[in-house]
Amino acid sequence: MxxxxxxxxxxxxxxxxxxxxxxxxxxxxxxxxxxxxxxxxxxxxxxxxxxxxxxxxxxxxxxxxxxxxxxxxxxxxxxxxxxxxxxxxxxxTRPEPEPAKTETAFDAPAAPQLVEVTAEGFIPGEDIGVAIIVTHTDASHTGRARALLEAAQFDASPTGEVVLIGRLSGNYEIVRRS
Missing domain, CATH: 3.30.420 (Nucleotidyltransferase; domain 5)
Structure with missing residues (x-):
């Protein structure tokens, strides 16, 4: 050329x-x-x-x-x-990928057990904190908040309570494990 x-x-x-x-x-x-x-x-x-x-x-x-x-x-x-x-x-540099591990049915981890936490009274669409703060969720168009937690996360609370906190509304709900 x-x-x-x-x-x-x-x-x-x-x-x-x-x-x-x-x-x-x-x-x-x-x-x-x-x-x-x-x-x-x-x-x-x-x-x-x-x-x-x-x-x-x-x-x-x-x-x-x-x-x-x-x-x-x-x-x-x-x-x-x-x-x-x-x-x-x-x-x-990107780290080298780890070699693929072949798993048997006995090696596969058990699926986590989930716990649903719900509360009402939030502003539609507002960000809702879930305390023990392990995740966030959004309120639905009706103002209802829903979070899915692994049972182990819920069990981490010594009182068996999770608090949903609305960042805009200031609303909070304490949900006890049933």
Whole structure:
């Protein structure tokens, strides 16, 4: 191939685009983070992102995408900077899959026994916390919350109670195992 063909081929390719991470530093030192315009929030019940979380946030984002990201940081005083952050070398390689294990009927784990927990009085569609907080569920269009727990999860409560908490309504229901 000639050099001209190679250049023409290169010009016909789409430009490389990197995921865009925008970090906005609020006055109190908390961070608002978006990835390609979508919010990237801390896990449920975790405190808001802080400046000290910056490295951990970037590790999580680059680990998820396994690619460099373009980062724009907007400070509360109006200054900003841009950088490219790449995944750390140890995080770039995917772990080798474990060899497949052949299971017999005797080796297969027993199916977990599930317990249904329900309560009423929630705002339709609101997020419902299930305490011992092991999962979340949404209220149905009628405001009813339903969660499926493994019996072992329910048994982890010494009182035999689970609390469903509505984050918007403030409603909570204590459900006792029957």
């Amino acid at each position: 000639s050099r001209r063909e190679t250049r023409a081929q290169q010009e016909s390719r789409s430009p490389v685009t990197l995921p865009l991470v925008v970090v906005t530093v609020e006055r109190g030192g908390t961070l608002a983070v978006t990835v390609d315009g979508a919010p990237f929030a801390p896990e449920a019940f975790a405190p808001a992102w802080r400046r000290s979380d910056f490295g951990r946030i970037m590790d999580r984002i680059t680990d998820q995408r396994r690619t460099p990201v373009r980062v724009e940081v907007h400070e509360s005083d109006g200054t900003s900077f841009t950088d490219i952050i790449t995944p750390s070398p140890s995080r770039r």
